[in-house]
Amino acid sequence: MAAVAVSALGGFPRVNLMPRSEVARRERDKLTRAWVWGVLGAIIVAVLIIAAAFYLKWSADQRLAAEQAQSNQLLLEIASLSEVSEALAAQAELTAFRSESMAADLVxxxxxxxxxxxxxxxxxxxxxxxxxxxxxxxxxxxxxxxxxxxxxxxxxxxxxxxxxxxxxxxxxxxxxxxxxxxxxxxxxxxxxxxxxxxxxxxxxxxxxxxxxxxxxx
Structure with a gap:
């Protein structure tokens, strides 16, 4: 039998006619919704973290590719200047040899x-x-x-x-x-x-x- 509650104070009397089983069901539903929203929030946070990690990795890969491309370009430029470097090295060697061999030059x-x-x-x-x-x-x-x-x-x-x-x-x-x-x-x-x-x-x-x-x- 449903409990009848009568207000002992002044004012209109109020009676709670809802069965206890319905009250318990509503509390369970409320708790279930809270758990569902909590799980959904955790899933959303996890998805955001994974997406951020993928984005950071993608950005790092892009920067690495750019640096490698720049390094390759510099290597190509250095290779194209190898003949100039060899000529400068030969000139420096000959200059040093001349300076050493002609150190005792006199008039x-x-x-x-x-x-x-x-x-x-x-x-x-x-x-x-x-x-x-x-x-x-x-x-x-x-x-x-x-x-x-x-x-x-x-x-x-x-x-x-x-x-x-x-x-x-x-x-x-x-x-x-x-x-x-x-x-x-x-x-x-x-x-x-x-x-x-x-x-x-x-x-x-x-x-x-x-x-x-x-x-x-």
Whole structure:
């Protein structure tokens, strides 16, 4: 039998005539709908997450494809410039070889002029025999040998060879002048012949090829 509820307070009396079974059914329906909507919401969220993941993967694939295409294009451009690169490498190698092989380049006329500049009057240079030194090994060209050899000259009168050696040692670029190897004799023409050992430093090097190599690099 349905329960009858009568309001104990003032106002119109209200009676709940709905059976308990109907109330329970409605509660079950309400709970079922809540569960259905919850499941549908979870499915929708899962679908959105999966779609977002697929979109991110698709975007990453597109970016990767673009980067690969750009890399391939750069490789093609580099390959097309291989001949230029080889030519530049060959030029750099030849320039380095020239700079190394011509490091001891010098102009002979100024060197000989330095020797003849200290010779007394009527004294003439009759010959010279020099060997060029190695490439510069330091920033101070006056500290290393650049030209080593002998100079020969003659004079109609005997010379003060000691004074001449001192004068020669004072010439710019002369690293050493050896007076111990001096020889003198009166030749058939009545002139006296002399032979001196002379060492020049590397300040006599022109440095032309080394400067050109630095400019090209």
């Amino acid at each position: 002979w006329a100024p060197v000989i002029a330095k020797v003849t500049g200290v010779l007394p009057g009527q004294t003439r240079l009759t010959g010279y025999d020099f060997a060029v030194g190695g490439a510069p090994q330091s920033d101070d060209p006056t500290a290393e040998q650049g030209l080593v050899g002998t100079v020969s000259f003659d004079s109609p009168t005997p010379l003060d060879i000691v004074g001449l050696i001192r004068s020669l040692r004072g010439v710019e670029g002369v690293l050493f002048a050896d007076g111990q190897s001096v020889t003198s004799s009166q030749v058939d023409s009545g002139r006296y012949a002399y032979l001196l050992n002379v060492v020049f430093d590397q300040s006599i090097y022109s440095g032309a090829f080394a400067a050109a190599a630095e400019g090209e690099n």
